[in-house]
Amino acid sequence: MDKVKVGVAGYGTIGQRLADGVALQGDMELVGVADLAPTLSIRALKERGMPYDLYLVEGAERAQFDALDIPVAGSFDGLIGKVDIMLDSSPGGVGLKNKTLYEQKGVKAIFQGGEKNEVADVFFHGYANYEKGLGANYLKLTSCNTTGLIRTVDCLDRECGGLRKVAITIIRRVADPGDYHRGLTNALKIDKAPSHQAVDLMTIMPHVEATGILVHTPVTHGHIITVLASGKHKISKDMALEAFARQPRTRIVSIDEGFLGNASLFRYARDLGNPRGDMYEVALWSDSIVESGDDIMYAISIPQEAVTIPETMDGIRAAMRMQATREEGTQATNKYLGIGKWRK
Known part of the structure; x- marks a missing residue:
């Protein structure tokens, strides 16, 4: 089975951790991350050697990135066209606007807790209602x-x-x-x-x-x-x-x-x-x-900065039908993230 191709919109507090989480999943491929400005997070990404390709959302000024020698792989629209599913960690309200782009490209998406529930087909949690997310086009994570x-x-x-x-x-x-x-x-x-x-x-x-x-x-x-x-x-x-x-x-x-x-x-x-x-x-x-x-x-x-990452990985698994049950989906996520290793 080919790896599921994933993109991340918004490289802030949650977006950084989503990107790292996807990169750890052996059955997923992180295609790239997208953002608006050369924030400290983006500058740190560049100093780390650009482990993830960077794409620019509409309104971003390419010259600001060029001035800092930050490599840019393309546009947000181009990123969407390369993935199976987007993880949207944009500021509240922006994800709803991005949904139009995802719909146009026929790409699934998972939105974080800052968006209103109406943005998605399913309000999702990996343990409590995994099966409701199976095959869904748009999921929203709990806070x-x-x-x-x-x-x-x-x-x-x-x-x-x-x-x-x-x-x-x-x-x-x-x-x-x-x-x-x-x-x-x-x-x-x-x-x-x-x-x-x-x-x-x-x-x-x-x-x-x-x-x-x-x-x-x-x-x-x-x-x-x-x-x-x-x-x-x-x-x-x-x-x-x-x-x-x-x-x-x-x-x-x-x-x-x-x-x-x-x-x-x-x-x-x-x-x-x-x-x-x-x-x-x-x-x-x-x-x-x-x-x-x-x-x-x-x-x-x-731990507010990282706690939703595992459930987001579960969401990818459900939406893409990678695993059919909560037990299989959450166990796969836990294995790749190293969750529970302290028990040994």
Whole structure:
């Protein structure tokens, strides 16, 4: 079988990681990435020896790239014509405009969480509804928080006899590392309830009632989510811990090991030598799992810059019918990304 040809639109925080993720997949080929300006990310790409071909979107000024000796392989339209599927990580709203180009070329596309759900045929998650994405032309990924949240909620739902409802609290980082547009602040900010993550979870898993509160915090390295889950039957701490331990993209950690919070996890990822300090797995504190009557409560950490990459690879597999089931699709993604190697 020929490798599936993939392009990436937008080489920012997510686009860089999407490109790296595709490049690691043994059954996919990264044709190139597209962007508008010679950003620091593009300059770093050039300094790394241009491992990926660069294409320019409409409105880009070629002279700016030439002045920096940044090689350009062609236009965005040319990239679209060479691929089977595009991964669109453009700024919110731009992906919807790009969809017209994809439709004209008969190319499939996967959009990231910043786009509205209406841009796609299927609101997608690799574990919760993989089969709904089979053969679809346009998929949209859940946000970083929703992606990690659904991994654990879906895990309990499948492994512990089903869930009735969940109540979540999200302690959300205010910006990605290096972003300045949010300003410098020393305050917490609360959003109106319910949070979109709870609404999105119900869109993916309509049989689970969800509600949630979101609080913005002046930090950059990751979110923390607490979840109170109500099962159809009582879920004990041991049942939950055993179930979570079987979820490939969930890493069990503890405070006693030194994982005191989001900064500990980011530092550990850097110490592991992970590129950019990324971690694909969500971390779940065993110390946080407590029984509350028949309910179970736990806390997870979301590495917002990298957590959606595995599910996007799953999306390619579903849309291109590379694997027919969630088990086969997610296992292939995990193998190529090296997810779960720490378990050995």
